[in-house]
Amino acid sequence: MRLCDFSILTFDTYGTLIDWETGIWDALQPLCARLADPPTREAALATFAQVESACQAATPDLLYADLLAATHRMLIRNWGGEPDEAESIRFGQSVGDWPAFADAAESLAYLKRHHRLITLTNCDRASYRGSSARLGDPWNAILTAEEIGSYEPSRANFEFLLARVAADFGGDPGSILHVAQSLFHDHVPAKAIGLTTAWIDRRAGRGGGATASPQEAVEPDFRFKSMAELVAQHRAERA
Incomplete structure (x- = not known):
């Protein structure tokens, strides 16, 4: 893979x-x-x-x-x-x-040359505008909890994501890689619905932080310490 x-x-x-x-x-x-x-x-x-x-x-x-x-x-x-x-x-x-990670905007700009980029966020649209600008406004679609009516880790958010990908981009679950830090909010529900996932382990294996702990074990398909590390592997694959 x-x-x-x-x-x-x-x-x-x-x-x-x-x-x-x-x-x-x-x-x-x-x-x-x-x-x-x-x-x-x-x-x-x-x-x-x-x-x-x-x-x-x-x-x-x-x-x-x-x-x-x-x-x-x-x-x-x-x-x-x-x-x-x-x-x-x-x-x-x-x-x-809230600040962007130093590698985020540059990594997204690179990845946008090769993939469609979508964010699935628990934020509302008005609050998200500043964050999107910090990231260079890279998105082909922004899917918010405001329009979905629930917060991750609800399965409904990922079902909404799949429906929008199919309707707007003609994609199926096999065409999607979900990239996220939170095991609780993202990896558990994404894997449950059949998505492949990449873990950006910003805390380098340390638990705690601002993210709740998952209630069940989950094994992401890829694991990186940063977006820069993900991009480095992507470049190596294309070399």
């Missing part, structure tokens, strides 16, 4: 292409600054992962900006802080400020 065998590459954005852990941590600094006993970065991200995934399961039709604001309110309660509605709203609107 080769990367070049696939005509369509589908991507998770946050954690894979956008450094959401840095973005989340930076956006939490106003809250942390006023806590008597602020959490460490790793502890804050782990709590965020638990709270965000619970919010997504409970309110699948909530726009991501509003869901992030709700997550922030719950973090305040968990950490014993004083409510600050304006601060929670600003946190919800921070997605566009």
